[in-house]
Amino acid sequence: MTKTMRVGEILLTEEQIKSKVAELAEQINRDYAGKDLIVVGILKGCFVFVSDLVRHLDGDVQVHFMQVSSYGSGTESTGQLQIKKDLSVDIAGKHVLIAEDIVDSGNTLVKLLPMLEERKPASIQVCALLSKPSRRQVEYDPDYIGFEIPDKFIVGYGLDCDERFRQLPYIGVVEIED
Numbered sequence: 001m002t003k004t005m006r007v008g009e010i011l012l013t014e015e016q017i018k019s020k021v022a023e024l025a026e027q028i029n030r031d032y033a034g035k036d037l038i039v040v041g042i043l044k045g046c047f048v049f050v051s052d053l054v055r056h057l058d059g060d061v062q063v064h065f066m067q068v069s070s071y072g073s074g075t076e077s078t079g080q081l082q083i084k085k086d087l088s089v090d091i092a093g094k095h096v097l098i099a100e101d102i103v104d105s106g107n108t109l110v111k112l113l114p115m116l117e118e119r120k121p122a123s124i125q126v127c128a129l130l131s132k133p134s135r136r137q138v139e140y141d142p143d144y145i146g147f148e149i150p151d152k153f154i155v156g157y158g159l160d161c162d163e164r165f166r167q168l169p170y171i172g173v174v175e176i177e178d
């Protein structure tokens with residue numbers, strides 16, 4: 001049976017996202033003034049966010065990516081973190097800022113952060129465009145948060161449902177009908 005998916009309510013417009021990303025970058029520029037920064041995007045959901053965020057960043061910035069997976073094709077975390085693509089840069093002694101699309105259960109970051117800390121970066125912080133605090137299975141909050149959103153499965157601005165809707169310039173709530 002094929003499921004019909006469509007985007008219903010628009011949760012965040014293109015304009016709202018745009019001004020929030022600029023605001024986040026302003027904070028990051030202030031906090032990292034005079035420091036070299038390695039931005040690590042967590043693929044694939046981060047790709048639009050990272051490309052918008054880094055274009056507002058000053059100073060010496062490198063952009064790298066990792067791919068991990070904690071989701072299959074559904075909407076629930078499997079609880080297992082799999083590294084699909086590791087970093088191609090040594091982060092020892094570097095200031096690292098992880099860019100995530102969304103923090104949901106928190107499982108991805110609580111597993112990923114200690115692994116990266118073992119590589120002895122000078123510092124490591126997380127900037128998440130979105131956070132769903134009511135969905136946490138572990139105690140964790142990112143250092144920078146764009147928007148706190150309710151417990152709804154959302155798509156657009158890089159986020160997908162079964163690989164669809166990443167291209168939308170806004171963030172909307174996905175509706176699945178059998």
Ligand code: IMP
Binds near residue numbers: 071154161
């Ligand atoms: P966590 O490990 O449960 O915090 O989940 C993190 C990852 O799950 C995110 O980086 C997303 O890729 C994915 N995810 C969580 N909630 C949503 C959503 O509402 N829409 C699309 N992807 C989501």
Ligand code: MG
Binds near residue numbers: 042044101102
């Ligand atoms: Mg993600």
